[in-house]
Amino acid sequence: MTYLAHINIMPLKELLDPQGKAVMNGLSNLGLKGIEDVRIGKHITLKIEAASEKDAYQLAEEASQKLLANQVMEYFEITVVPAA
Amino acid sequence: MTYLAHINIMPLKELLDPQGKAVMNGLSNLGLKGIEDVRIGKHITLKIEAASEKDAYQLAEEASQKLLANQVMEYFEITVVPAA
Numbered sequence: 001m002t003y004l005a006h007i008n009i010m011p012l013k014e015l016l017d018p019q020g021k022a023v024m025n026g027l028s029n030l031g032l033k034g035i036e037d038v039r040i041g042k043h044i045t046l047k048i049e050a051a052s053e054k055d056a057y058q059l060a061e062e063a064s065q066k067l068l069a070n071q072v073m074e075y076f077e078i079t080v081v082p083a084a
Numbered sequence: 085m086t087y088l089a090h091i092n093i094m095p096l097k098e099l100l101d102p103q104g105k106a107v108m109n110g111l112s113n114l115g116l117k118g119i120e121d122v123r124i125g126k127h128i129t130l131k132i133e134a135a136s137e138k139d140a141y142q143l144a145e146e147a148s149q150k151l152l153a154n155q156v157m158e159y160f161e162i163t164v165v166p167a168a
Binding site: 002008009010020023026027030032034035036037038039040041042043044045046047048049050056059062063066067068 | 086093094107110111114116118120123124125126127128134
């Protein structure tokens, strides 16, 4: 069966995010009020052919650990859904 | 009240995603089998101080349209949740 794994890779909460800070200033300059913090990371979708949702999750986790995320600076969250 | 807006900005489905294709080849070289497609976009979280969830959503939508997403090449999805 085919699954879609949605992976969010974000800078660790303890670290500064200069890109996010720059975007926050940009939004403020555009006149958008009320935005207190901006953090920017990556969103990756994997289309996975696997026997079960659990297998698909494990593959996505292995991909994140081995290639997609740099765990010194980033953390990741995975959600797996059946592909439409 | 404080809300968190999670925004996913992804390349339009009609467009090629060369970065995703490169990552797919990388995962294949690492020996991970079963991954059929990879698409890479941005995940942005905005911390928003707003009167209601609807106001927070509208602010996030305006930010996406005016600054965050390039709608010629990208589409965006927004989910708003109360901040913990």
